Amino acid sequence: MLKRAFEGLGYCQADYEDAARAAVWLESHGMRGLELVEEHWQRLGKVAGGLEITAIDNDVMTLDARGSSMLARGRSIADLAMALLGQEGFGRLKVQQCYSRMAIVPALELCAQRGAGAVAYWADSKYQHIATIDTKCGTPDYRRMQTKPRHSASETSLDFACHEQQQQLESILAEFADGDVRSACACHVSAADMKTHYQAAIEHGLAVSDDLLATLSATAETILVAATEQSRRGAGEA
Numbered sequence: 001m002l003k004r005a006f007e008g009l010g011y012c013q014a015d016y017e018d019a020a021r022a023a024v025w026l027e028s029h030g031m032r033g034l035e036l037v038e039e040h041w042q043r044l045g046k047v048a049g050g051l052e053i054t055a056i057d058n059d060v061m062t063l064d065a066r067g068s069s070m071l072a073r074g075r076s077i078a079d080l081a082m083a084l085l086g087q088e089g090f091g092r093l094k095v096q097q098c099y100s101r102m103a104i105v106p107a108l109e110l111c112a113q114r115g116a117g118a119v120a121y122w123a124d125s126k127y128q129h130i131a132t133i134d135t136k137c138g139t140p141d142y143r144r145m146q147t148k149p150r151h152s153a154s155e156t157s158l159d160f161a162c163h164e165q166q167q168q169l170e171s172i173l174a175e176f177a178d179g180d181v182r183s184a185c186a187c188h189v190s191a192a193d194m195k196t197h198y199q200a201a202i203e204h205g206l207a208v209s210d211d212l213l214a215t216l217s218a219t220a221e222t223i224l225v226a227a228t229e230q231s232r233r234g235a236g237e238a
Contacts (some may be wrong), residue, residue, distance in 0.1 A: 001212075002037070004220035010047045011072065018072040019044075025106040027206050030189055030197030031142070033103075037071070038212045040100050044069055051076060054096075059088065065098035070133040070158070073098065078107035081162045082114055091116075092172065095158040101129070104158060108140045112160045117169050118162040121176035126153045127186060128177055134166050139191040146186045 002023055006016035026033025035223040037044070055062040061084065065073055077093060084091030101122045108131055111118035117134040128145040159176040163169045 001216050001220060004223060005216040006072075008222040009045050015047075015072040018073075018075045019069070022071045022074055022103045022106045024082075024206070025109075026103065028198050028201035029139075029194040031041075031102065031105060031194075034206070034208060034212060036100055036102060036210070038215070040069060041215060043099060044071070051080075051095075059090075060092045060094055060178050062094045062096065065095050067097055067099075069100040070098055070103035074104045074107035075110065077104065077158075077160055078110040078118070078162075081118070081160055082111060082116065085116055085162050085164070090161065090163045090168065090172075092161045093159070096154075097156050098158055100158060101158050104160065105131045105140050105142060107179040109138070109161075112138045116162040116164050117166050118160070119169050119173045119176070121159045121173060122157065125234065130173065130177070132169070132173070133191075135171075137191045139194050141191050142187075142189045143185050144187040146184045 002020035003016050006019045007013075009021060010015075023033040023037050026036065046067070049063070050066070051059060051068070051073060052064045052066060054064045059078070060235075063077075063080075066115065070077075077095060081091035081093055084093075084121075104120045104122075108120060110116045112133045112135050116136055118132070120131045122129045128206075129142070130145065131140050131142045133140045161169060161172045163174075
């Protein structure tokens with residue numbers, strides 16, 4: 001349903017598959033992915049352009065997401081960071097002009113599956129958000145820190161890095177957070193918590209609100225076409 005709805009919004013195949021996958025991953029791991037989709041539905045309908053490299057400075061590649069949601073761009077961020085890892089021994093990205101930044105969390109798992117640890121950091125006017133993963137665990141860990149960041153926080157930027165050495169990632173994270181990574185934790189979803197939520201989702205399924213289901217259904221219907229005799233003959237057995 002999510003794939004059809006995102007297609008109805010005008011997303012290309014790769015983007016609507018990535019967006020649907022990220023939303024379901026978040027929801028099934030206790031990270032409220034469907035709530036994120038519902039909250040940002042109006043913005044998601046304004047399909048943005050792709051990622052654009054705007055600068056490479058001090059081994060950090062800066063990207064302009066041009067108003068994109070991380071639901072659709074998270075996988076591309078991980079792919080690009082891993083490509084840099086293969087070339088430089090590490091991958092560091094700064095993504096600007098993006099939203100739904102929580103949707104970067106599933107991308108960490110992609111890095112771990114390819115043999116690298118990863119970290120994502122973003123901040124807003126109230127919190128610092130830190131997501132990490134190492135290859136031994138293979139499932140992300142997410143923390144929301146109470147202390148405001150020391151620098152002026154941008155609510156449309158995101159820092160992402162991957163490295164094969166966990167110690168190096170911890171050093172990079174300290175740079176992202178201006179050294180303040182030990183503040184009081186307002187919310188912690190550990191890797192163990194995520195695994196528990198995922199197992200529960202497998203056993204019991206996911207709850208979808210009636211309002212969101214109605215919105216997705218209405219949008220998905222826009223891609224349906226009227227049946228013809230030829231299409232019925234080629235549809236196969238019911």
